[in-house]
Amino acid sequence: MATLDDFPITRKWPPQDAGVIQLYSFPTPNGVKAAIALEELGLPYEPHLVKLGDEFVKSPEFVSLNPNGKIPAMIDPDGPGGQPIELWESHTILTYLAEKTGRLGGEGAARWEVQKWLAWQVAGLGPMFGQLGHFVKLADEQVPYAQERYIAEARRLLGVIDGQLQGRDWVAGDFSIADIAIAPWLNALEFYEVKDDVGWRDFPNAAAYVERFYDRPAARKGSRIPDPDG
Numbered sequence: 001m002a003t004l005d006d007f008p009i010t011r012k013w014p015p016q017d018a019g020v021i022q023l024y025s026f027p028t029p030n031g032v033k034a035a036i037a038l039e040e041l042g043l044p045y046e047p048h049l050v051k052l053g054d055e056f057v058k059s060p061e062f063v064s065l066n067p068n069g070k071i072p073a074m075i076d077p078d079g080p081g082g083q084p085i086e087l088w089e090s091h092t093i094l095t096y097l098a099e100k101t102g103r104l105g106g107e108g109a110a111r112w113e114v115q116k117w118l119a120w121q122v123a124g125l126g127p128m129f130g131q132l133g134h135f136v137k138l139a140d141e142q143v144p145y146a147q148e149r150y151i152a153e154a155r156r157l158l159g160v161i162d163g164q165l166q167g168r169d170w171v172a173g174d175f176s177i178a179d180i181a182i183a184p185w186l187n188a189l190e191f192y193e194v195k196d197d198v199g200w201r202d203f204p205n206a207a208a209y210v211e212r213f214y215d216r217p218a219a220r221k222g223s224r225i226p227d228p229d230g
Ligand SMILES: N[C@@H](CCC(=O)N[C@@H](CS)C(=O)NCC(=O)O)C(=O)O
Pocket: 028, 029, 030, 031, 052, 053, 057, 069, 070, 071, 072, 088, 089, 090, 091, 122
């Protein structure tokens, strides 16, 4: 029977309580999804801070868990059949946690509504907003074509989510893992300082949604886990 000692990542980030979920993450929009879900679901877990430098995310120990070298990643010592399971890619982690607990994933047709919006976030909103932030705030070089391209695509995506939220509190009906995936990315526009560029005021449903999301104690708490100064 495998134990956490069998996972090389535990040599660089040793567990204090080997009986609980081990989360390897950093509080970025992708990273906080896992911590917010764990907080919302009340599952016991131990967060390990994995900084974004290559000596951490691309270290042999981290890559032994996630060959893609990106946070978040997780080990559940009590996976299917009582065996440890390794998980990475944020939507897989969210879906796993929802299925483990039978909560926040929807049932029947609602499950597929949640999955559609989850896929929309990981395939569209996250990568496009990431490029937007890179070209408008972070890049050393100013590339007007790239800036215009990603501002236009961000506005299009904001129109989609704003429309979906018309008359709804949460994207897929009840509060779900789709909201845990989407709201932190909408909130990232603040960090990227691009709210004026994308015309955030034109999307009042999205703006109210982000406030509603961060009114939840678990969302507020999870969005600071792992502590980046820890
Ligand atoms: N598709 C992945 C994306 C994860 C990702 O992009 N993680 C970033 C932080 S938000 C990262 O680890 N960056 C470090 C690097 O690429 O070296 C997911 O949803 O989990």
